[in-house]
Amino acid sequence: MNDLRSTERFSDRVEDYVRYRPDYPRALVDWLHGLGVRPDWLVADVGAGTGISSKLFLDAGHRVTAVEPNAAMRAAAARWLGGEGRYRALDGTAEATGLPDGSVDLVIAAQAFHWFDRDKVRNEFARILSPHGLVAVFWNSRRLTGTPFLEGYERLLHEYGVDYVGVAERYADDESMARWFGRGYRGMASFPHGQKLDHEALLGRLMSSSYAPKPGHPNHEPMLHALRALFDATQDDGTVSFDYDTRVFAGRTDT
Template sequence: MDSKTRFSNRVQDYVKFRPSYPPALIEAWLRLAGVKAGDRVADVGAGTGIFTRLLLEQGLEVLAVEPNDDMRLAAEQAVSPLQLDRFRSVAASAEETTIGDAEVDAVVSAQAFHWFDPALARAEFARILKPSGTVALIWNTRDASGNRFAVEYEALLHAFSPDYENVGHRRLTPGDFEAFFANGAYERVAYVNEQWISLPELIGRASSSSYTPASGTEAHVLFTQALTTLFTTHEQQGRVPFHYLAELYIGRV
């Protein structure tokens, strides 16, 4: 499936159930990127606008670049009317953003870089950035081994999702980041981002991932049954632990 369309049938689950990012990560990015209110940032692969909204809350001007029509519409609808004068929705890809030369003070990509062509995206980011600008690559990385629930959830994904190993960002290595950032130089910071979620939230969070069985299929029914069993086994007061490490990689290109 084309990476630019594979989330079209999962937008509502993405909007409702994907986690945000901890304030400490935002503060670290502001400091390391050297940006301030009024600066212009390209949020590339903006999706449904989770990170876009965090940027707008900092008083930044945001160009939200997203090739998927359904996700881009969700992002547009979620922006506060009071912030619309600092928001521009851009129907384009990371490799061809349509943004002008040296137009932005910084580029961010949250939960999206692993879908890009790294060499083409790198060249495009270098083109649209001002000379002092940085690129930040950000993920909420789910803890796959920290507790029995995490281990068994990971095994369930492998059992139901043949595509899982091929599309996750965890396949990226330090060598990939060294190849992307100028002179192989970048800084990484990470912060714990924890959730305790209900059964509907667990099903919705799992269903928002492009590699899990699609809603309306027999495989999705079986997947939901397996999730319910897993939840029942591990729930504490109607919740199970969903732990992430919010990671930020930042450097110049």
């Protein structure tokens, strides 16, 4: 949505995003292969960002066309993946990818999906998808409860984050995703995932988030002090567990 500057708000956070954002479990790809996706299918990674989701499918043998409107993120992905012959990137948006009709077999949308115009993007995915293809939408959903660290981190974001609640509320629940796919819905799966982070990596992970106040904001320094205190109180042998559930939804969008 325009008020949250979805195509621009990560431009000054790219290096932290590259270094500290989590990847996705290979089990996600295996689950899609169980639905009939084949390694020779051409993948369009829409809202590809710095290439984390593209790398997952490249490692599984797919050819990947990454579609990303943010130039800084696209450049970071090119530095990482540009030497891979099965990878190419386009400057395009989710609602106007620039890809030809029926040209890809699997459309994936990862962590960026909650920024899309869901009605427009549903039609765009249907347009670019081949007759036998599928759409897969997935993201890492940070666990909010279960450990003192996870619960303290959520409190920290509510206290110091900038537009955190507005961003968090954009993630869809299972029922909303099923409705978005409609009659073409094939199902969903969830896989546990996580990172072990020392204090430096935890700070980088926080600062990769678009709602974390940057230096100069009145919340920035208090947030850093609160993060240090939280880490010191909850760390185990120098790290904390940043736990996720990777949720994936699959189907077609043209039925």
